[in-house]
Amino acid sequence: MPNGAQILIEGLVGAGVRACFANPGTSEMHFVAALEDASALRPVLCLFEGVATGAADGYGRMTGRPACTLLHLGPGLAGGLANLHNARRAATPLVNVVGDHALRHKRLDAPLESDIEALAGTVSGWTRRTYHAAELAGDVAEAVAAATGPPGRIATLVVPADVSWSDAGDPPAATPPRPARRGLVSVDAVTGAADALRSGESAAVLLGGEAVRGAGLAAAARIAAATGAELLCETFPARAERGAGRPVVERLAYLPAAARRRLAGVRHLVLAGATSPVAFFAYPGQDGDLLPEGCRVHTLAAGAEDVTAALAGLAEVLGPGSPVPEEAARPALPSGDLTAETAAAVIGALLPEGAVVVDEANTSGLWLPGATAGAPPHDWLTLTGGAMGQGLPLAVGAAVACPERPVLALVGDGASMYTVQALWTQAREGLDVTTVVFDNRSYAILNLELGAVGAVAEGARARRLLDLSGPSLDFVALARGMGVPAERADTAEEFAALLKRGLAEPGPFLIDCVVPSLV
Known part of the structure; x- marks a missing residue:
């Protein structure tokens, strides 16, 4: 009869999770033992929780599928919070499995006792604690579905030690959660963006998320070619496709002064998977909003909306365009001082x-x-x-x-x-x-x-x-x-x-x- 840890791993593998970046402790030992027979799930030991969460972020960005982390109680989760913050901003699908004290042990206020849910809530879009081994199959399925629903997000499942070691009995078959669907972009959003780009005034399209790769990027290049609009992307894209033969897209500068100079004169800014640009920090005597005065913002697609479909639809509305790809060019190898x-x-x-x-x-x-x-x-x-x-x-x-x-x-x-x-x-x-x-x-x-x-x-x-x-x-x-x-x-x-x-x-x-x- 399988115990909770075995059901947990079977659920992760069954949902397509193939890598586990781990920094385990005592509460997770049954999960570690169950990995012995889980050849489809690659365990990767990390010597610090911030490495585990950052690695899961990198894996999710490159595959579009979640990896899982295995973290030890609240302090372990806290050790990984900085890179979970980065993963949240990247809209990376990621499943945290956080072990906790056995339920009967929590009332003793042992030294490692903490409010895991409160910590998880700062970075997670979905959080749940499992109380019975028989519920794990369903909880794991919901965690993975939550992580992979648009946009990608972090799901944190808290598993007490006694839930991991307990026999599940005959667990109910997990009903696969209905996959979340991408939101449809309104006709008004597409026509509004088209009108702005056809206005004859200076316009730019600011790309983010999936808009800086694949079909979204190709459609954006057609839009720019058809209208003369500038193609920009957010300062820190999660994953951008670039190089010779690909569309020319300029990243918005980090320094506020440089970003303001780049946006100066833009009268219409179309947001495609990006948010309106702001400075990272506040500075004395400066406004954190980087847009020039009088610039109108038009949101084509945001949040859970399908930005790739929105860009493709906008490109169709605007008509044919012939994008000019980035030319193949390399600097000469320099000599002398290393700078x-x-x-x-x-x-x-x-x-x-x-x-x-x-x-x-x-x-x-x-x-x-x-x-x-x-x-x-x-x-x-x-x-x-x-x-x-x-x-x-x-x-x-x-x-x-x-x-x-x-x-x-x-x-x-x-x-x-x-x-x-x-x-x-x-x-x-x-x-x-x-x-x-x-x-x-x-x-x-x-x-x-x-x-x-x-x-x-x-x-x-x-x-x-x-x-x-x-x-x-x-x-x-x-x-x-x-x-x-x-x-x-x-x-x-x-x-x-x-x-x-x-x-x-x-x-x-x-x-x-x-x-x-x-x-």
């Missing part, structure tokens, strides 16, 4: 076709979009929610999801230290991930923000909080200590040679890319 700019040129010159690029380069990534625009077709994954430490785990999940594709993780030195444990998982699983750490020995983005908010910190005491030297981090030693081969690059030639090596050899490889800070 953020020359490093971007090396990446653009060597990026292989079909690569999955995970971008958490922050300030050092300033030149990356331009240097890689004409590279062979590839996917670009970004820091959707702004919570640092996403890059390395996201690369783990992408590599598990797409073992046939090279994964290139571009991360800042400060950001990488939030979840550096992901390197160990790369080594254990033999994942084909080449990691580039932009090593400028600084929280450069915070030095930039220090001036942007008008704070005065001219002395060494305050600046010390933004400095990563004294001692400097040794990324080669850190990587090798976790089983990942690593080398240091101090010149553009050295970086090019190491990047060629990392992309050519199977398995993980890390390059400590030493560059000066831009700030």
Whole structure:
């Protein structure tokens, strides 16, 4: 007779879940034991919960299907919240399985007792606690359905330890939940967008979600060609298809001043899977709304609405257009000093076709979009929610999801230290991930923000909080200590040679890319 843990795993596998990123504890031991006979569910051990949740995010972005996490009680879930926040902003389908104390033990207020549902509610679109093993089959089915319903979201299932170890008896057959349907876009939304784009006034289409890949992107390119509208995409898309032969789309800049300059003069902004652009933070004397005065916003599709169908319908209404694809072009390999700019040129010159690029380069990534625009077709994954430490785990999940594709993780030195444990998982699983750490020995983005908010910190005491030297981090030693081969690059030639090596050899490889800070 199966116990609750076995039913839980059978339910996940039956619903199509194929990867479990785990950091388990005592309450989850029956789940761990049941994995022995679950060959269809790949267990991946992560040494920190933030790695597990970030990896599940990367897997979901690349497959469109949920992975599950296995987390230990409330503190374990709390450890993964930052990357669950990013996954929520990316609309990634993801199922959290969180073990809890046995029901009879909760009344004792043991040291690890906490309000798991309250923590889960900050990032989850669906949360449930199972009280009987016989209910697990139905609860698992509903959790996966909730995660995969449009738009993708996080479902958290809390499973007490005694529910995992108890026999289920004869559990009722789980009735598969009816799949959620994408909302239909109204005719008024399509005609309103068409009228705006035909107005003769300056117009732009801001793309997000599925609109920056596949059929949605192709339809958007037809719209731009038919009307002359500019194609922009949100600053941090979950997954964007780009490169030679694909439609030309410009990402909206992170810095408010640059974004405002780009949007200046736009009289009509059509939103397709994106929200109206706002600044990440408030700044003294500035409005957080980035739209120019007098700009009218037209929402074509948002939330659970089918943005791909909406764009296709709008393209039909507007008539034929001949998009001009991105031309194939690569920078020449630079020589001499290694800087953020020359490093971007090396990446653009060597990026292989079909690569999955995970971008958490922050300030050092300033030149990356331009240097890689004409590279062979590839996917670009970004820091959707702004919570640092996403890059390395996201690369783990992408590599598990797409073992046939090279994964290139571009991360800042400060950001990488939030979840550096992901390197160990790369080594254990033999994942084909080449990691580039932009090593400028600084929280450069915070030095930039220090001036942007008008704070005065001219002395060494305050600046010390933004400095990563004294001692400097040794990324080669850190990587090798976790089983990942690593080398240091101090010149553009050295970086090019190491990047060629990392992309050519199977398995993980890390390059400590030493560059000066831009700030």
